[in-house]
Amino acid sequence: MTMLSIEKLNVWFGTGRDRVDAVKAASFDVGAGESFGLVGESGSGKSTILRAITGLAPTWSGRITVDGRAIERTRPRAFYKQVQMVFQDPYASLHPRHSVDAVLGETLQLHGFKDIDARVVRLLDDVGLGQKFRFRYPHQLSGGQRQRVAIARALAPEPQLLLLDEPTSALDVSVQAEILNLLADLRQEHGLTYLMVSHDLSVVGHMCDRLAVMKDGEIVEIMNVAALRAMQATHPYSQHLLQASV
Amino acid sequence: MDTLLDIENLWVKFPTRQGIFDAVRGVSFTLGRERLGIVGESGSGKSMTGRAILRLIRPPGMVEADHINLDGVDLLQKSEKAMREVRGERISMVMQDPKFSLNPVMTIGDQIIEAYRLHSTASKSEARTKALEMLEAVSIRNPERVMRAYPHEMSGGMGQRIMIAMMLIPNPEILIADEPTSALDVSVQRQVLDIMDKLVKERGMGLIFISHDLNLVADFCDRVLIMYAGRIVEVCDADKLHDAQHPYTRGLLNSLPRLDTPRDRLDVLTRDPAWSDTPSVSGRL
Numbered sequence: 299m300t301m302l303s304i305e306k307l308n309v310w311f312g313t314g315r316d317r318v319d320a321v322k323a324a325s326f327d328v329g330a331g332e333s334f335g336l337v338g339e340s341g342s343g344k345s346t347i348l349r350a351i352t353g354l355a356p357t358w359s360g361r362i363t364v365d366g367r368a369i370e371r372t373r374p375r376a377f378y379k380q381v382q383m384v385f386q387d388p389y390a391s392l393h394p395r396h397s398v399d400a401v402l403g404e405t406l407q408l409h410g411f412k413d414i415d416a417r418v419v420r421l422l423d424d425v426g427l428g429q430k431f432r433f434r435y436p437h438q439l440s441g442g443q444r445q446r447v448a449i450a451r452a453l454a455p456e457p458q459l460l461l462l463d464e465p466t467s468a469l470d471v472s473v474q475a476e477i478l479n480l481l482a483d484l485r486q487e488h489g490l491t492y493l494m495v496s497h498d499l500s501v502v503g504h505m506c507d508r509l510a511v512m513k514d515g516e517i518v519e520i521m522n523v524a525a526l527r528a529m530q531a532t533h534p535y536s537q538h539l540l541q542a543s544v
Numbered sequence: 545m546d547t548l549l550d551i552e553n554l555w556v557k558f559p560t561r562q563g564i565f566d567a568v569r570g571v572s573f574t575l576g577r578e579r580l581g582i583v584g585e586s587g588s589g590k591s592m593t594g595r596a597i598l599r600l601i602r603p604p605g606m607v608e609a610d611h612i613n614l615d616g617v618d619l620l621q622k623s624e625k626a627m628r629e630v631r632g633e634r635i636s637m638v639m640q641d642p643k644f645s646l647n648p649v650m651t652i653g654d655q656i657i658e659a660y661r662l663h664s665t666a667s668k669s670e671a672r673t674k675a676l677e678m679l680e681a682v683s684i685r686n687p688e689r690v691m692r693a694y695p696h697e698m699s700g701g702m703g704q705r706i707m708i709a710m711m712l713i714p715n716p717e718i719l720i721a722d723e724p725t726s727a728l729d730v731s732v733q734r735q736v737l738d739i740m741d742k743l744v745k746e747r748g749m750g751l752i753f754i755s756h757d758l759n760l761v762a763d764f765c766d767r768v769l770i771m772y773a774g775r776i777v778e779v780c781d782a783d784k785l786h787d788a789q790h791p792y793t794r795g796l797l798n799s800l801p802r803l804d805t806p807r808d809r810l811d812v813l814t815r816d817p818a819w820s821d822t823p824s825v826s827g828r829l
Binding site (some may be wrong): 441473474475479503505528542 | 585586622638675699724728729731732733756795796799801804806809810812
């Protein structure tokens, strides 16, 4: 079963002379429960695909289908119950003057949950933070703890598809290991589907089942992780990327 | 090997409301004409060590050491004015992010020329030729155009190469590179490292390479200091980093996902309070 299907997706910014085509005719499918990676250099358009799916990049054409339903220009609230995103920089993606409780409570309220108190407790347990972090502010948390809060916020509406935009690139390797383990556990417990962007091939190799390699806005190759591990890339650019990262 | 820099018992302290915080606690090492890596997590004191050498830590921060000798002269005894002759001319530093280190309202050319003329009596046209040469040396295509451009017109990789060019023009004896490639893509990273490597070899400079990336340091440096909580916990040859003994170093290495050895779960570092209590290992040769 397909959770997310992208067909001939184009995303551009600016008009006329200043137009930049950030994504050009990208197509791929992500099955339900699968973890799919997008890799490439900065500026290759991998994050832009995630932003187009969530509606943060409004100028796109093509077809995006989530769980069999095509996405329209305006997304209903139900869409965000299904799809959530975790951003790269936990220092920038949390409101500095909202406590953890406020961040999670607001999200839960917006999605119409009634038992907010019990859910906040459960979310914090899910991401391994526990009660004592509930009334802290972001500046009282370390980078890894903040990313856990961001993940808890994304999990609050009980989504099926999680879009992960470089979730560990701002963190130390020791903390990265904790967050990657947490994400792997959560996927198993909640049966989530991941679409993960990273520039680090070994992280994608660890987390994902299949991946797409992007260059200059185009997907040059889609391969599975076994091929990646065996260094069997067919496109010269993916071979180059593999060599540079070992 | 002749010693360029000799540091003995370096402390960096910051007063806080909860008392004095020691960012660097009694670190000793020497630097010869080699590539010395300093690795550790954020907050381990590696950047502070680099800054303390150039006395870039401002009050209320305090730097204390038995000595920081550059060719036998203690930098801590120098006046602020004398320090200015050391910075840039004898010891240069490349910072992490070119976006915050270049002047946004000055063209690249003017910035490089200014940096050069501060340290020499060269005329403007001589400085210009030198700047062009240097930009070519760091593999920038079309240096004429780059000279006229402003920093925001440059990509991250180009910005970082420009910074390196600027730092190397006065021909320093020591280059301190603080995470010079962590803002760059893997393919550009290689290029920047190759350039630094070439310059270090050709000019016989000493390089202090500060990074959190163990694999990169193992690949690129000659010798590595591993820092934890302001102390050096282990010193080893870079090519033997993967056989390191200290549990902290092992923990860091094991927490990295690897393409060739797939695992279901990554090892998580369990910190032993004893690590931060054991005295610093000396990095002297």
